[in-house]
Amino acid sequence: MPLPPAAARRQPLHTRSLVMRGYRREDGLYDIEGQLTDTKTAPFETMDRGRIAPGEPLHGMWLRLTVDETMLIHDVEAASDHTPYAICPAAAANFKRLRGLRIGPGFTRAVRERVGGVAGCTHLREMLGQLATVAYQTIGGQSGGGSPELIGTCLAWAADGPVVRARYPEAAQEAAAAKPAAAD
Template structure:
């Protein structure tokens, strides 16, 4: 369903986030993301002698190399465009992510290692969509492994009640996994 027609307006800021998951030949996966911010107008900037309309204000990339358990083995961070000369200096700090596992508690561990002056707001923000892409990229391989180990139910458990469509008292769970369905509750408004 498309968004409703907006009021008359003009664009000022454009952020593009692009994330791709890759399977490597060595049994690991690369999850790579890029963030680019542009303005529709020129902005004053001391370090870059101004930033022209359409020129990237921010242009950054982050690559996580992970295994089937979503454990981070390697990190590459790069800042190609930033408003200040000091911004690229924190790229090496992202090595602090090596050894972490993407899953419950991940964001808190990221904040401990890269919060505030220890990180880059934009690269840290990029970890959110990268985490989702990591999960989606490895979904088939992780499901196959769990089936081989006789633990296929773990996939279902992780999905149940994770969103409105996959609520245990909803029609999708009743249809796809009837053994886990619970009777529908009376819901206000529907």
């Protein structure tokens, strides 16, 4: 079990499911798709939909990024099948504003500029970070995964760590040379 045992008596209340998939298209592009579903275990009322039954999706949303090998976004499709408010699905069209962005440094900031706040949907925006990771794993996975852009993004990819030393020794040497000498 990955976590220590939980408290003895717990009542399940909410489930969020995220399913993300990466596909290579026959035209050479890649579709990176995500589906988010939120459900509750007890009935509750919403302003626009009325009563939501246990297990019925409160949120049911889809997002597809079409990208090339350089992580440039060629197209975006978004859909909101289940939302708590009638107005929510209108935000989906604004996600087309992400066309022309490149997934990489500055992506999160650029997403906020284009579909942040009232221009977008919190749930669809939240999926974008995960979809960016799936894009890297889908496209980078074609060659065994990993790229120099990952250096410094997590513990495993520390510039002076064992993964970078093994895969990108020149980057590890540069990081070691740039490190200040330890004081005696």
